[in-house]
């Protein structure tokens with residue numbers, strides 16, 4: 507076993523920061539020591555195999571991105587990052603675990619969808635990975651399969667109130683699935699947008715000649731998100747199922763979550779960097795020499811980017827501070843402009859939905875520390891500790907403590923990161939949704955289960971380093 511001592515750094519947790527040395531033995535953290543401790547030998551630095559000097563830097567638990575879609579088939583194409591390219595990009599950005607979504611559709615068996623996702627990921631990942639189960643066809647067979655997921659280490663499943671004819675579940679289906687969740691401890695994840703309403707609005711816009719990407723954001727009105735969020739909360743209340751709402755972007759949806767939480771309901775919400783930084787006006791409404799008004803296609807995702815004039819972005823930051831929202835994931839679902847996004851030239855409904863961010867989440871959220879939106883501790887909590895607790899991995903992941911996997915990022919607050927396709931860009935896509943973003947910090951070293959996978963601008967990992975993580979039940983319920 508290789509022993510490594512990380513010396514001189516500031517170890518940051520969700521609850522505080524402390525100067526400490528971290529001792530790694532093989533794949534695990536075995537001790538967090540007072541700086542220069544002599545307890546385990548007269549000179550520990552002389553007896554370990556490797557010493558990493560983290561003086562002046564933050565030592566944090568590796569990022570956990572609990573919402574990714576590697577190689578997801580969508581809209582006649584597939585997300586452009588494979589498990590290999592996407593997890594490598596994640597590692598570059600300080601994320602050491604992803605939770606991706608296995609997919610079952612109407613007419614398919616849940617077990618087959620899950621087995622297929624295991625095949626796609628096995629042996630290809632640079633970092634550890636788990637799965638949530640998408641249930642795109644909630645029928646008797648799927649309902650019967652849900653309890654068996656827990657033994658497979660899959661303790662959460664996602665349904666969609668949007669995308670009629672693709673993934674859509676109606677209220678009766680949602681009710682039945684939530685009843686199973688309440689009985690078993692599975693966590694229900696919800697894409698909360700009123701899909702049938704959105705589809706009518708989108709059709710009317712296109713008929714009126716309003717076909718540019720901007721109108722994707724108009725069709726997917728905040729009222730459709732608020733309404734679906736409220737309905738999901740009430741169905742969860744009725745059944746007693748815990749509820750986790752994915753990619754929250756409307757401030758009105760946050761208010762629904764906050765109201766339910768104030769009443770003591772087990773209701774949670776995540777947002778994503780795009781809903782904190784980007785907007786309907788600036789990105790979906792963008793135009794360029796190359797693409798004209800179709801430039802906005804780069805930022806077509808669902809839920810959509812919201813109006814800055816309406817103040818959604820500021821409200822998302824506030825909700826992260828007050829714990830009305832608990833986590834930040836990416837909903838990483840990248841598509842190239844060439845050959846993929848351009849399927850929707852002339853009709854925004856045909857633009858594959860998704861933004862690629864898995865590489866930049868830790869940096870983008872750190873910039874929120876720099877600008878005073880969140881504290882350093884909250885940064886760690888939102889990006890690692892809460893994802894671990896929410897999805898049943900805490901202790902193994904999400905913390906720097908004895909016994910935990912040695913998933914560690916050494917982050918330099920005096921470093922700098924310029925995001926752009928010709929700069930830091932390892933995702934498999936021909937543009938960056940984050941082009942031109944400047945970060946006042948830098949991911950220096952990334953250790954995944956004890957192995958240094960990124961250091962000093964070098965990638966040292968390997969496809970197949972990452973293993974499947976069997977998750978337990980949520981550790982976040984009240």
Ligand SMILES: [Zn+2]
Nearest residue numbers: 697752753808
């Ligand atoms: Zn979704």
Ligand SMILES: [Zn+2]
Nearest residue numbers: 573575752837
């Ligand atoms: Zn998603």
